Amino acid sequence: MKVFQYLKRQNYRFATFNHPSALVTDDVQLGKGVQIMAGAIVQTGCAIGDNVILDIGAILDHDCIIGVHSHIAAGVVLYGGDNGKDYF
Helix, strand or coil, rough: HHHHHHHHHHHCCCCCCCCCCCEECCEEEECCCEEEEECCECCCCCCEECCCCEECCCCCCCCCCEHHHHHHCCCCCCCCCCCCCCCC
């Protein structure tokens, strides 16, 4: 988190990475520096904050909101709640 914040202050541009085997629906909001690993699934209405790692095979069902600097471990399944639109 400290490195991310330092680089952000230096105007570093963070890339977002989606593994080719990950499934991310078109309406998902992705922050800066998000890394979505192999086999992960991110369903409609989700919002993922800056500097988040969604590990191998993790699943975010509809409308999940993931805060900044989070790590969702391999194989975790989270189910949605409130609509995540316009969260960031």
